[in-house]
Amino acid sequence: MTTNEKLVSLRRLMKENNIIAYYVNTADPHQSEYIAEHYQTRSWLTGFTGSAGYALVTQEEALLWVDGRYFIQAEKEISGTEFKMMKIGNSDYPTIEQWLIRNLNSNDILAMNGELISESFYLKLERLLKPYGILIKTDYQLVEEIWKNRPEKPNAILFTHELQYTGKTAAEKVNLIREKMIQDKAEAALYAGLNDICWLFNIRGGDIANNPVAISYALITLDKAILYIVQNKVVKQVYEHLLENNITIKEYDIVFSDVANLNVSILVLNKEKINHNLFNKIPQSIKIINKQDYPYLIKACLNDVELKNQRNSYIKDSVALTKFIYYIKQNVDSGILNELNVADTLHDLRKEQDLFLDESFSTIAAYGANGAMMHYSATPESYSKIKAESFLLIDSGGHYLDGTTDITRTISCGELTEEQRTDYTLVLKAHLNLARAIFLSGATGYYLDVLARQPLWQYHMDYKSGTGHGVGYLLGVHEGPQRFNMQYANVPLHEGMVITNEPGVYKENKYGIRLENDYVVVKDKKVDADQFMKLDCLSFVPFDRDAIDISLLEKYELDWLNNYQQAVYAKISPFLNEQEKAWLKEETATL
Amino acid sequence: MTTNEKLVSLRRLMKENNIIAYYVNTADPHQSEYIAEHYQTRSWLTGFTGSAGYALVTQEEALLWVDGRYFIQAEKEISGTEFKMMKIGNSDYPTIEQWLIRNLNSNDILAMNGELISESFYLKLERLLKPYGILIKTDYQLVEEIWKNRPEKPNAILFTHELQYTGKTAAEKVNLIREKMIQDKAEAALYAGLNDICWLFNIRGGDIANNPVAISYALITLDKAILYIVQNKVVKQVYEHLLENNITIKEYDIVFSDVANLNVSILVLNKEKINHNLFNKIPQSIKIINKQDYPYLIKACLNDVELKNQRNSYIKDSVALTKFIYYIKQNVDSGILNELNVADTLHDLRKEQDLFLDESFSTIAAYGANGAMMHYSATPESYSKIKAESFLLIDSGGHYLDGTTDITRTISCGELTEEQRTDYTLVLKAHLNLARAIFLSGATGYYLDVLARQPLWQYHMDYKSGTGHGVGYLLGVHEGPQRFNMQYANVPLHEGMVITNEPGVYKENKYGIRLENDYVVVKDKKVDADQFMKLDCLSFVPFDRDAIDISLLEKYELDWLNNYQQAVYAKISPFLNEQEKAWLKEETATL
Incomplete structure (x- = not known):
């Protein structure tokens, strides 16, 4: 399939769903900087292979925003396609928000895959577009639908990072997190950042090339620490390590129902990291403290x-x-x-x-x-x-x-x-x-x-x-x-x-x-x-x-x-x- | 009245109103940097005469936050009173938000004069304190109540700033604002910044020492430009100048009812500048675009x-x-x-x-x-x-x-x-x-x-x-x-x-x-x-x-x-x- 053929398919689906503009970013559900092949929807759609950038497709336009690192590369890679490069940080080009405000009308639908955008990105978009009546829908996976031969989800096995290198056990680190939670009066903390989770539990994986991480979520309460991960990645030695450190292992997808059933009054999380779909599962009654994840700051x-x-x-x-x-x-x-x-x-x-x-x-x-x-x-x-x-x-x-x-x-x-x-x-x-x-x-x-x-x-x-x-x-x-x-x-x-x-x-x-x-x-x-x-x-x-x-x-x-x-x-x-x-x-x- | 006597009176009023903490900032209703004597409640209460700083009073504590410019001066001026200095930007001291979170309990009331805080300050406080159940009440003027011999509101007459100095007429400036409004699809713009209003209308006053400004509000719609000001400041020559430039003059306080009756769908304003009480008058049906005031940016x-x-x-x-x-x-x-x-x-x-x-x-x-x-x-x-x-x-x-x-x-x-x-x-x-x-x-x-x-x-x-x-x-x-x-x-x-x-x-x-x-x-x-x-x-x-x-x-x-x-x-x-x-x-x- 050529890029322009992909655009034809995407636009057909957009029309069927009354979608005026479709947004495709470079992300996995964990807002990782580098992402596994399975999640490379933007790269697959546009042909631009750089590590960052986002696309917007309407019936008339196909736009690709890239940053300065990639101006030369993107120009080469999208030449001959319908995509036009929009240079981020160059005032001759509108930002995507400016473009949307100028080109969409009231009641137009802007759609995207809500699992691949952070809650804070969603809120920012909503705040900017609401005064203009532009509607945001996040329950679409249109590029995923048209992507034949999409690579499987990564499935590398875990290994432990030993105490002589980490200086602190996983149990000690979890307790550090609980101390911070108590200071903030939070009863639970939810994590999606892969580096944060691997650091916290002293584990490493291989799900993303050159990044020894494992695709996972974590939920810490005052008495439990849960790792959500595809279970066959957890080999015996790692299983025992987690057990020793009082870490519960649950299947990756269970995080959605666990979050939906969470029974605490204050939950701390980072809206930059938690994706919109997962965030939406949190019961309305729970008060959210939105701040940088503690592991992110501690491990730095x-x-x-x-x-x-x-x-x-x-x-x-x-x-x-x-x-x-x-x-x-x-x-x-x-x-x-x-x-x-x-x-x-x-x-x-x-x-x-x-x-x-x-x-x-x-x-x-x-x-x-x-x-x-x-x-x-x-x-x-x-x-x-x-x-x-x-x-x-x-x-x-x-x-x-x-x-x-x-x-x-x-x-x-x-x-x-x-x-x-x-x-x-x-x-x-x-x-x-x-x-x-x-x-x-x-x-x-x-x-x-x-x-x-x-x-x-x-x-x-x-x-x-x-x-x-x-x-x-x-x-x-x-x-x-x-x-x-x-x-x-x-x-x-x-x-x-x-x-x-x-x-x-x-x-x-x-x-x-x-x-x-x-x-x-x-x-x-x-x-x-x-x-x-x-x-x-x-x-x-x-x-x-x-x-x-x-x-x-x-x-x-x-x-x-x-x-x-x-x-x-x-x-x-x-x-x-x-x-x-x-x-x-x-x-x-x-x- | 000594500072400690003022504190006794303030605390009595706080008790009568079930107020746990009372916040006193350095501000007028226009968020001016320098303020007329009439609005110097913080200076009057604390005895600290510097141009910036804010106080918080509870039954047990009297705290004054000041920035580095004033550490030496504030220490001298509050010595011998109950006030304790909190150094802004020094990590040995909590910020006021940290102090409130650590010391107030759920359902405790934090009170202040809502006319002297910006809407954005209110929202920030609310966002920070809400998870802890701390209540914010903005309809109090307790320091104003106990302030005997309070100076009158300033009442300096206006003069015009002539075209040879401004380069643009007031009518031309108003049109510039309207162009920006149209770009943002806004139908009205509300201004409280005194420098902005004086620049926009090519007028000057003398309401604040060394600041040739006039206390006023302005409302610009696509066909009207209104200056809200105490009318006896407008001498004949200025009156004619405003008339020539199609600027309507209304009494200062009328802005509250005009805003309450505003009939537009999108209003642009800066929540950093519009005070909480005025903001509260805006009908819920009006969509707000919150951004830096156009005059503020243009005149810079x-x-x-x-x-x-x-x-x-x-x-x-x-x-x-x-x-x-x-x-x-x-x-x-x-x-x-x-x-x-x-x-x-x-x-x-x-x-x-x-x-x-x-x-x-x-x-x-x-x-x-x-x-x-x-x-x-x-x-x-x-x-x-x-x-x-x-x-x-x-x-x-x-x-x-x-x-x-x-x-x-x-x-x-x-x-x-x-x-x-x-x-x-x-x-x-x-x-x-x-x-x-x-x-x-x-x-x-x-x-x-x-x-x-x-x-x-x-x-x-x-x-x-x-x-x-x-x-x-x-x-x-x-x-x-x-x-x-x-x-x-x-x-x-x-x-x-x-x-x-x-x-x-x-x-x-x-x-x-x-x-x-x-x-x-x-x-x-x-x-x-x-x-x-x-x-x-x-x-x-x-x-x-x-x-x-x-x-x-x-x-x-x-x-x-x-x-x-x-x-x-x-x-x-x-x-x-x-x-x-x-x-x-x-x-x-x-x-």
Whole structure:
């Protein structure tokens, strides 16, 4: 079926149901960022394969909203179809809400699958559209209906995350949640977030590629903790672990009837996470406290055991990356390197490290002009050879039993142009000006984001992505709530949060440069009531000496760079062979 | 009546009405920032005279929440009373909502005067307290009842703001509003913001000290524009002006019955501005679009005529300030200067400037340790003499028919200590790092605020105030929505917005340093879809050469400073006498 044929089928169903506009988002019932193939309705319908975006179809129009990361990719993937790209964050394009208000009339029906939208999204839509009389119907699954050969629901088996890595038992974590519930006078808490549930119960799964999570719900009351999950995922060892921690196991779908029969007076949940259909099951008599899920906030701040492990996993990962850069530098003249085989080499180097499980996301190895596509992915059908010029951008990460990593280096493969060195140095300035930040406790990542962008903005350049995201702990490589981003979120950076710092310059058809280290938020000095915080670096991989133009650095910037390069040598050289060590010594020598 | 006697009376009334907690805020029915004496219930009750803060009284407790600007002042003013200070933004103190949830029980009554709270504040309280069964009653005026000798409502007469200053007639502005209404499909718009109404109708008043506004409401429909105001404020010339522009005049209180009888289907208003009692009058059948008032947003971006005038008023004001600094430098050794007479001198220098009307706020002249109190005010009973050492901090501004200004300089009165020079230089770094910002269109003042704080945070110092606020145009000297602040507000900085930049260092019992220029947001380069913006300086008054330690400045910072000082000389010297000019030449010479 072509995209346009799918649209014909969808529009026929819309007509039969008197639906004027149909909304298709990228989501599973748990509002996961990455989703299993089974839930890829938006990707299937539009042909656009990026990880985010949403479509709206009417009889006349087929619109796809995508964010800056995907402008180039989406344009390619939807070309030749009826879909038109709407650029999110670009004021030449209306937001979907603006579009609906301008184009729909009173009593027109906007429809969607209510299991795939959060209750808060529903409420926001309702608030915006109600004054105009636009009706919202959430009991349709039209794209699912026309999707032949839809992949099955994922069914990976669980494993436990042991105490030596977690620092707290599942029973202890459940009690932490109950303490928070009591503070809020809540008698029950309902969870849909997969990372939250896996963290809470010290379990891991494999239902979503590169995300060791299990599709599930959880309900915590003052005396019960229930995991709703497809039961054949629960192998014996996990079953015993759950039992030991007083966690009841129920079949996945039972959550709907359990919620409908819930007998408490105050329930705490996050309307951003609970889908509209499940929310609708909650008896009207129950009072709802709508707030960020406690596990989401607690797990974002690593405890001492987790942080010690996480630091260790980053050293191992930095060793693999440093060896990889040496390998590229040694072999770039040979003509045998390409985007696919270097990703394999990097995978092999990571596998040599202790406790490695999997990549934390599919490695981005983007050579030359491909680097300008932020989320480029080479395929056996389409990949580039690496030549002795321009940049190779490598964005990759690993899941280890003791942590999850994410790092990007942009490697000069030969002589660079002045423009390339200028841009590399500006990205380095962007990176380090955020990295060296000292900030008052309570500052958000949105508030600090400009420290990275300002050095690039001075040259009228911007990157169409966030500057950084939270990193989970053997969970999502994108895991909030912390982030550095131009989109506001009211999330102060707390002690123990791990966050990336990854500004870039992307020049279409030329090259891309991104420099990413990960940091943990730590306490700095306290002066009177002012607790200052700073970012402590976890990643120790050299910046590319050949790509830096020191005439563009202010004195404090050069000091930062030299200190960092020396720390890389001190921490990583013990794990290298003699040739690698000699190269690293030169690469990190004082500039 | 002492504060404690007032509390006894209030608590007696609370008991009679079964009220467990009574809330007293700082507000008039229009949610004005500065309020007439008549509405100063919080100040009268607590004895704390600062411009912001709110009190909560129970039978056992009397609590006063104040923000960082007022910690020192409030502590002094409430000492010896039952009131306890609660520091806003300090995590050792609960917010008022947290306090209420922790201390009130189900069915307890929290009461307040509903005319003095916004509808959005009411809704927020209701949403937070409802799950706990706490009841909110808004039909009480208990503090007003016990307040003997309460000042009358203000009654200043109106004047018109002429076309040569406004660039648009009132009728044209009303039509602009109607265009926005039609876009939103609204048939009526209700306004309570005094600045908004005065701007919209090109009128000015004098109901609030230093704020040329008139207490009023406005209702705009597609064919009518109504001003609700006490009629004896409308003198003949203003009456004719309103008539000419098709504006109907009705008595102030009539707004309540007009709203109750409003016959439209969609009404647009801002729940942050419309008070709860007035909102309650709106018939249930009317659909409400809740959004920022159009006049509020439109007037924040000066049109070409306004901006040309505003620039001119700043040059005049800068001349007065520069002459003032020269006067201080010449006379500081004489021993005759004090905080009161220098404020008079400054007033006289402003009065010499064309079109000067009034100060835009009461001048802060704070010598030495008094400078550490951000909103210090010298009085005939308590003021300091100025000696030939330390700093004199002068924060002041003027209303001119062609604009409103605000500026702060910290003047070295003699030899400074190394600590003083370091701190002055750090404040200068803070100021200039924000001043030189280039930013993507859409960036908010919250997003950019850290550029000012970061140089101070590197030294573990912070200032307990916003970095900058919007400035009105012959209206409020604090006039939003634009601001530089650590508190988030979703307000992008648009072309034509005027905003202050005023970081500081405040050392209790030692000194205070604040350096404030005002800027207008202008377009910078456009690259593809990226419109970059920058801040164009309006204020041209020299920084204190003797107070700057250039060893603390990076190269780009020194370049900025020298460029600025030279611009000051170029723009201001033509208006100075020979001695002043010679001094300014030296003061601004390249460092």
